[in-house]
Amino acid sequence: MNVMNATAVSGRSTFNVGSTGGAAKKDASSVEGEFLKYAKMSPMERMRASILKGMKMTEEQLAALPQSERTKIEDQIKEQIKKMKAGNDKKGQLIDMSA
Known part of the structure; x- marks a missing residue:
C-alpha cells in the first residue's frame, strides 16, 4: 500500500509517495528470488520441479x-521424464506446456 504525504512549504505543496513498510519489498524480493532460482535450473531440473x-x-x-x-x-518421476522426452520429437529444449 502506498502512502501519500502532502506538505505546504512557502506556499508550495510537495507530495511524497512511498511504501508503507517492508512487506511489499519482501514480496518483491521473494518473487525475484524464486524467479532467479527457477531461471538457474537446467531443463531437466525444471522438468523434475514441474x-x-x-x-x-x-x-x-x-x-x-x-x-x-x-x-x-x-521411479515415478523417472517414468514421467521418459514419457516427456519420448513425446518431444522436435529439436530444442523440453518445455512444460501445461501453463
Whole structure:
C-alpha cells in the first residue's frame, strides 16, 4: 500500500509517495528470488520441479520421506521424464506446456 504525504512549504505543496513498510519489498524480493532460482535450473531440473509440483510435493518433502516411499516416487518421476522426452520429437529444449 502506498502512502501519500502532502506538505505546504512557502506556499508550495510537495507530495511524497512511498511504501508503507517492508512487506511489499519482501514480496518483491521473494518473487525475484524464486524467479532467479527457477531461471538457474537446467531443463531437466525444471522438468523434475514441474513433476513434483504436479504431485503437490517439494524437494524437501521428498527428502523427508522414508527411503521406500522416496524410491517409489523417484521411479515415478523417472517414468514421467521418459514419457516427456519420448513425446518431444522436435529439436530444442523440453518445455512444460501445461501453463
